[in-house]
Amino acid sequence: MTSRSSSAVAEPAPAAADRRAPGPAARPRRRRGRVPGTVWVFLLLAGGVEAIWIFWPALSTFYFSLTSWDGLDAPRFIGLENFTSMARDDVFHTALRNNAVWLAGFAVGSVILGLAMAVALDRPRRGVGVYRALIYLPMVFSLLVTGLFWRVMYQPEGPVNAILAAIGLESWQRQWLADPDIVLLAVLVAAVWRQVGYVMVLYLAGLKATDPALADAARVDGCSAWQRFWHVTMPQLRGVNTVVAAITVIDALRTFDVVWSMTGGGPYNSSELLSTYMFRQAFTNQALGYSSAIAVVIFVLTLGFIVFFLRRSFAEQK
Template identity: 40%
Template sequence: MSSTSHADTAAAAQDGAPAPASRRRRGVRRLSVRDRVVVGVLLGIPLLLDLAFVWFPAIGTALLSFTKWNGVGSLHTQTCKPNVPSILNNGCWYGVQNYHQAATIYPEFWPAVRHNLIWLAVFVLIATPLGMLFAVLIDRGIRGSRMYQSILFLPVMLSLALVGIIWEFMYSQNYGLINTVLGRTSDSNAIDWLGNPHLNLWSVLVEATWRQSGYVMVLYLAGLKAVDPTLREAALMDGANAWQTFWRVIFPVMKPINIVVMVVTVIESLRAFDLVYITNKGINGLELLSVLVTSNIVGETQRVGFGSALGVVLLVISLVPISVFLYQTFRREEAS
């Protein structure tokens, strides 16, 4: 240190002034007690809510899945005894028997898994591309785009219960709109869209796609509005057409939105419940894992342990595609 710097330091010390900024870390501000309290409150309350309403119930559900419990009485530490009536053998640890029974002797399990995977495939292959198409068309500024945006987003604003009721009237055998248009309203040739186990799943998927495409449209519209306009101008100057501009320039830039849409699509498809429960309580061709969880936990049987095992299976199924997608996405980013 030069003699001048020593002199400045000594003079500052004599005057009672703080040490020069060169001896402190620049750009770092010490938090006061009040600031720490505010930060603790802002971070602590959401963390506690997240733990209370997400993580603790998830961990509790995973633990209950290894028990044989009907929701009445306390849980015990002993293992369930074989050849003991169920009413006397309650609140004990059951091991993996709930999972084994679900996969082997529970007849609705595998149809429900298949229906959930079909639901996911329809959302990924139909609802998401349809919502993306709506977003691109509206973003191009076509005439009446505001009106179209409101019409397409209207199903998202409605509750799923109301959506199910609306489509029940449209699918009605004798006076529904669809059968009326098709001329199939008589008792002899009326199409039972919601009662026929070969048709009802696809009929409900039309309802779900009608709503989901509007949701995806809004997400992609937000992503398109955030894209730098100079990218489009540069692509046009290079001679790219509208299709090439979107897929080779705009779509890769919207990677964060694509991740959000993927996660939302998986979650919405696997937690589907309202529409099928309103239609026929999730039976006769409309079995879904979410409906089976509800019917076992709060239904007439009240098999909390078995229903919790089904809930864990649903959680694992939902985490697998999300984890694989996020892993592949971040791996490509690291490689690039």
């Protein structure tokens, strides 16, 4: 009796000891939320570089847009005079109108062609990888190289006019980069040619994530190929559509290299975009304050489109 009672009394002692001194298994739980110092060091280094090379210049642009500055003397604060000057600047109006045309043509052309290529090359078949690589190949080239390549293509004795002559369309031959009526369209073709492969890859990734059982069920129900694509496949690509639209808008508004290398904004400002006009004001006319104001306009336009797409994306997810 004595031994049993003593053992019964002594049993709770280990439990009390466990409560007072947590074992090794419980200790890591307290340390799990701590971030090592090395991680903070790398984060601070990356954040410092980002702040110096990205955020500070961006914030400085807003200040310089309110000044008159030639890049050499001290900036002189003039308030909103640069923005009021834009209202009277015919070249700025032309660049803004060209940007609207460029945005519409670049977005519609690259998205429709990229989606069509993705649908055509989605199913595995012989040589499909080669076709995908060839379509994506222009994306590997820089925009400057793309512009120089198409500048050669559009020469009066270049391949474009030679092909038109070979198929009996001599009346369509043009001085493509010297005609103010069609130069913007000619440069737009070069930009879309490069962008199609990138959009195709994005849509191929989205098509791989769709549910094929839904398309099979629609086929059994007698839906045509177009009905299956529009009512079954496209609703599953909403997320990809948002990403493609955002990327296309950003690329369209910041387009510079291909236009500058092909036409420099000419002839007679007929292919001038906001980006090329901003560059010309800054580095040709030495009007860095006015060019900063144009950069602010580009930023506001881009931000407006991005906010619109994000709001639509979040609304669709709800």
